[in-house]
Amino acid sequence: MTDNVYYRSVFPLVGLCVIVVAWQAYTTLFNVSSVVLPSPTDIFFATCENFTTLLRHTWPTLVECVLGFALAVGIGIPIAVALSSSTLLNLTLYPILIAMQSVPKVAVAPIILVWFGLGIESKLAIAFLVAFFPIVVDTATGLNATPKGLLELAKSLRATRWQIFYKVQLPSALPFVFAGAKVAVTLTVIGAVIGEFVGSSEGLGNLLLTANSQLNGPLAWAALIWLSALGMALFGAVALAERFFMPWAKDGSGH
Amino acid sequence: MTAITGTREQAPDGLAPSSEPFGVFTDIEKRFALGDGSYLTAIEKLSLTLEKGQLISLLGPSGCGKTTFLRIVAGLEQASMGEVRIEGKSISGPHPDFAFVFQQPNLMPWRTVLENILFPLEIRREKTPKGVDRARELVELVGLAGFEDRYPSELSGGMQQRVALCRALVHDAKLLLMDEPFGALDELKRMEMHDLLLSIRARTNVSVLFVTHSISEAIYLSDMVAVFSRRPATIRDRIEISLPYPRQGEMRYGADFTRYEHEASRLLGIVR
Numbered sequence: 001m002t003d004n005v006y007y008r009s010v011f012p013l014v015g016l017c018v019i020v021v022a023w024q025a026y027t028t029l030f031n032v033s034s035v036v037l038p039s040p041t042d043i044f045f046a047t048c049e050n051f052t053t054l055l056r057h058t059w060p061t062l063v064e065c066v067l068g069f070a071l072a073v074g075i076g077i078p079i080a081v082a083l084s085s086s087t088l089l090n091l092t093l094y095p096i097l098i099a100m101q102s103v104p105k106v107a108v109a110p111i112i113l114v115w116f117g118l119g120i121e122s123k124l125a126i127a128f129l130v131a132f133f134p135i136v137v138d139t140a141t142g143l144n145a146t147p148k149g150l151l152e153l154a155k156s157l158r159a160t161r162w163q164i165f166y167k168v169q170l171p172s173a174l175p176f177v178f179a180g181a182k183v184a185v186t187l188t189v190i191g192a193v194i195g196e197f198v199g200s201s202e203g204l205g206n207l208l209l210t211a212n213s214q215l216n217g218p219l220a221w222a223a224l225i226w227l228s229a230l231g232m233a234l235f236g237a238v239a240l241a242e243r244f245f246m247p248w249a250k251d252g253s254g255h
Numbered sequence: 256m257t258a259i260t261g262t263r264e265q266a267p268d269g270l271a272p273s274s275e276p277f278g279v280f281t282d283i284e285k286r287f288a289l290g291d292g293s294y295l296t297a298i299e300k301l302s303l304t305l306e307k308g309q310l311i312s313l314l315g316p317s318g319c320g321k322t323t324f325l326r327i328v329a330g331l332e333q334a335s336m337g338e339v340r341i342e343g344k345s346i347s348g349p350h351p352d353f354a355f356v357f358q359q360p361n362l363m364p365w366r367t368v369l370e371n372i373l374f375p376l377e378i379r380r381e382k383t384p385k386g387v388d389r390a391r392e393l394v395e396l397v398g399l400a401g402f403e404d405r406y407p408s409e410l411s412g413g414m415q416q417r418v419a420l421c422r423a424l425v426h427d428a429k430l431l432l433m434d435e436p437f438g439a440l441d442e443l444k445r446m447e448m449h450d451l452l453l454s455i456r457a458r459t460n461v462s463v464l465f466v467t468h469s470i471s472e473a474i475y476l477s478d479m480v481a482v483f484s485r486r487p488a489t490i491r492d493r494i495e496i497s498l499p500y501p502r503q504g505e506m507r508y509g510a511d512f513t514r515y516e517h518e519a520s521r522l523l524g525i526v527r
């Protein structure tokens with residue numbers, strides 16, 4: 001166990017160091033312009049100089065991601081329950097869901113902006129749209145994957161449909177729900193940034209776009225790195241929640 | 256010890272006067288529809304009578320239809336033909352007073368040992384402090400004291416199967432349906448479980464249908480051994496075991512025991 005934690009933190013760190021050093025060497029040796037590819041030190045100094053700016057722009061993006069994710073969970077899970085509990089609903093809704101999912105969200109973004117305006121609502125809507133599908137599909141899969149033996153046990157005890165649902169199906173679907181949620185939460189970052197790209201006045205996506213148009217490579221890269229850090233933090237938060245809600249699954253998948 | 260040692264009070268459930276045996280299974284037949292439109296007959300004309308408090312072992316070759324029969328009695332499977340009568344009433348679905356020990360432990364990975372055992376009480380809305388005490392007592396009886404708060408993934412297969420046994424015993428079932436419940440245990444633990452099952456049976460007067468592959472297990476436990484034929488299963492013959500209860504470990508080596516073993520082996524076609 002300690003070995004595991006040790007290896008899991010040491011190896012990525014070593015890998016990261018190697019990449020950063022190589023990157024720095026490349027940009028210095030070949031004298032690459034910071035507009036094309038800023039060196040790690042450039043990015044580091046840009047981060048320090050613009051720390052409060054970065055922080056100020058992180059907040060709206062974080063809010064968009066968290067609320068978009070909450071919406072996706074709050075609406076996605078009930079829909080998954082409906083899908084898995086009724087064949088009729090499943091037949092009706094599933095094709096529609098897949099059709100919806102096949103529409104590129106980037107293409108829909110301008111339309112959503114027209115509907116919801118430049119404020120946070122349009123970003124929430126896009127973040128929700130990208131996060132929704134994995135949650136619905138994984139939860140529905142999980143609800144349908146209840147081990148047959150457990151269902152029979154419940155049946156032999158004459159459990160009611162409701163008891164079977166919340167005492168057997170739901171807990172056994174939890175690993176699937178969290179698998180979907182982990183994918184979904186990183187997708188919300190993409191959704192929020194798409195929304196900010198299409199039209200916004202704040203947020204890390206907005207900052208990135210502005211810096212880029214001013215040919216401020218280091219700041220654009222700093223914003224990019226913050227975005228990925230935001231994604232990882234959100235992923236980590238869901239993984240923590242998973243541990244909390246599923247104490248019996250001790251590092252099953254190991255992320 | 257009160258909950259388990261106390262004999263079950265004979266509930267005045269109004270059915271008592273009927274002189275019909277506890278369970279009567281008549282001409283049970285089970286056909287499974289196969290994918291290609293044909294049928295597989297798993298059970299054919301199987302009739303059996305189970306007296307109140309009787310322990311009958313169902314002994315038969317693998318794949319002959321023992322599990323299927325047990326599932327029909329449990330109401331998990333519909334018989335294609337025939338009738339299952341319990342206390343004089345024909346039944347066609349799960350019965351509230353039955354408990355099933357499946358061939359696999361079927362534990363819920365998200366519940367601890369104790370929570371798994373309490374599951375039937377929760378479903379029946381009978382989870383009381385007394386029930387919890389009883390569950391703890393059972394955990395101790397099967398030799399799992401100290402594991403109450405562990406998750407199933409932390410237990411061996413044999414330990415999981417013992418948890419499943421506790422779960423079946425936690426509510427006062429009138430009929431225990433056991434499908435090779437001790438298959439995953441080592442010889443020593445298995446013998447311990449035999450004596451435990453018999454002592455619980457003696458105290459609660461629960462009726463038992465016990466499926467097994469093991470000839471000696473069937474003889475040691477039972478009032479009567481029903482030997483199944485190959486598929487389609489039917490009862491080939493019955494062996495009344497007249498060894499006295501309480502059964503003692505030494506009986507396993509007695510002449511009578513050996514005679515029963517020989518007879519069962521002959522009926523199974525192992526020896527002539």
Ligand SMILES: Nc1ncnc2c1ncn2[C@@H]1O[C@H](COP(=O)(O)OP(=O)(O)OP(=O)(O)O)[C@@H](O)[C@H]1O
Nearest residue numbers: 287288295297316317318319320321322323324486
């Ligand atoms: N749902 C099903 N559909 C089709 N065939 C089935 C089904 N369930 C069982 N069978 C068949 O019925 C026969 C009896 O199966 P069953 O599980 O009752 O055997 P068993 O006596 O319990 O065997 P074992 O001792 O190996 O557990 C087998 O041939 C099996 O293939």
Ligand SMILES: [Mg+2]
Nearest residue numbers: 321322358434
């Ligand atoms: Mg079987």
